[in-house]
Amino acid sequence: MLGTKSGLVELSVGDCAIVTELDPTLHPLVARRLADLGFAPGTQIEVLRRAPLGDPVIYRICGYEIALRSAQTKFINVELKS
């Protein structure tokens, strides 16, 4: 569904979304690092593929690919795009 807000962790492979916010309960250093990696509000993100055992997941953001664990992605809120 377009415009649905959810955690990045809940998206499936192939989904595209916009980062809305980083969970305020996230440790400030972790939040800062995720922002420095490109996970800032307004950034587009695409779910590329999942590891064989389900975790981690590779995302495409800011023109590059990065693997994150669900331990982090559950703190990244997004809005589903297409």
Add this chain to the structure above:
Amino acid sequence: MSGQHCEPSGRSTTDTRGLDRFALVGNPNSGKSTLFNSLSGLRAKTGNYPGVTVAKYEGRARLADDFVVLEDLPGTYSLDAISPDEHVVVDVLEANGEISATPDGVIVVVDATTLRRSLTLLAQVLQRGLPTCVALTFTDDLQRRGGRIDIHALTNALGVSVVAVTPGDRGQVTNLKQTLARWRDWPAPVIAPPTDAAETAAWASSVLAAANYVEPDSDARTSRIDAVLLHPVWGTAVFFAVMFAFFQTIFVVAAPIQGWIEGIFAWLGEAAAQLISIDWLASFVGEALIGGVGGVLVFLPQIALLFILIALLEGSGYLARAAFLMDRVMAKAGLEGRAFVALLSSVACAIPGIMATRSLPSARDRLATMMAAPLVTCSARLPVYILLIGLLVGPDERYGPVNLRGLILFAMYVIGAVAAMSAAAVASKISRAGGRLLPFYMEIPPYQVPRARSVVAAVWSAVGAFVKKVSSIILTTTIILWLLLNFPQHTDAEMQAHGVDTSSEVAVSSYALDNSFAASIGKAVEPVFEPLGFDWRINIGLVSSLAAREVFVATLGQVAAAENPEEPALALSQMKVLDGPNEGEPLFSPATIAALLMFFAFALQCMSTVGVLRRETGSWRWPAIAFGYMFALAWVAAFIANRVVGAFG
């Protein structure tokens, strides 16, 4: 993992005082080290930051008429440092850093294909206020993948010099050098970029818009390859196939080259025996130098091949994929994917592996990984394994289509990996020190054809480190052993009194060996090792291999050469148990070899590793714990192997 060095330190011999200094800062994979090599012409010197052991790469680059010093800093995504290696970058850029002189200028290496992310790091560097210029890499990739950038507009938007540079392109490298020469006139931004995360993102967006930046499409080739290599089923199958082929290659490809080198040493041995008329000198050259040190040097092809294969896996981008595939398994052991990279580095040598833990933010993860790294099968174990496996099965024995020697070697690597993972899991459970949970993230770079130059550089430094190790620590231990094996001297009368037939050369050398100082030491520790099926000759090999594992090969080579100087290899396989209930049976029975393989798989026989553990943890406590637990593991595993194989054999 680039630039493995078994010896962690090596001070710069060139005087660099008084020269202008430039620090290279950039994201991991930004092409920073390639650019560094290109500027310094691979004349890099490695050293260490005092107090910490992140490898420091320093090199000299020749500008128009003067030399400058370049410093290659660890790759980082942010100056809000969370791991020890990132703290080094922050410290270097600080005006009065504690551990390093402040550079005159900073070169920020920016990957044009990931410009938005790179700009956040650039913003943080610019806030430091040092003279800064930007080296823009991978502009060719950007264009190939449908992206676009206006470099002139980017220069204006940033307010600092931007030089596009492809490391292989001489014209562009020269261009960058000319820019470096003018560092005193570098423009500085009128207003420093904002510090707040959201404001930095907005600043980056405005810069990108001003530079007409079009983000590149995803790399089509990489997507196609990853569809297979990261496929849940095929990807896993390929991963194991790659690892398996890795070890088959080491045996199958290196064997003939090793044969030639052995031939050269055999010829040298004969020549030495004929040409040297002084008895003791002939024995020293034949046994200690050719039998001992030469016995280790013959494994050079395997070492070189191991590093070629690692460099290919790393340079192509597959290593990051392997870490991705294995991350869940690492998580089970309480570790993260970067710890996998550190453990994989340990396949070369535990020392770079232990040093690679500096990229781990959590102190607990670091300690757990450091305790586990020495269990990973390192290249120093390779000669020992190859020698022992060679005694166990013939060169052409097969299990189906698979070379049996390669199969056993693969199994030894699996044992090492499982042991390391288990040790890490236990260590991270026990040690709850400083358990701040920091994020795990790992960039998955596009595939690249590995650069021949990087592969050659990696192999060259590994081969150099091996030869250096052989010519220092192994040579020294071998000479001490030769003395211990050949003294005290015995007179004919003394030997005849003990019933030795002094006309038989074999009987004389056997008596001398059995009554040497080395034999006394080997026999003194016999109570510890006897249950494992080892006799004093193996014991002396084990004791001496505490310095470095390869010394075991050198020691057996010496003992064998002393028993039968003509054909040491034959002497080794025909060695008999000298006393006890199994007297007269082959010493290297399958049970003994199995026990030895297990012992070497687990024991911490490497003084360099102990030293690095001491330095990295700051006390003798952790190296002592590592040595103790690994010795206990080794003894128990060897005992079980001896009994199980003995029961079947």
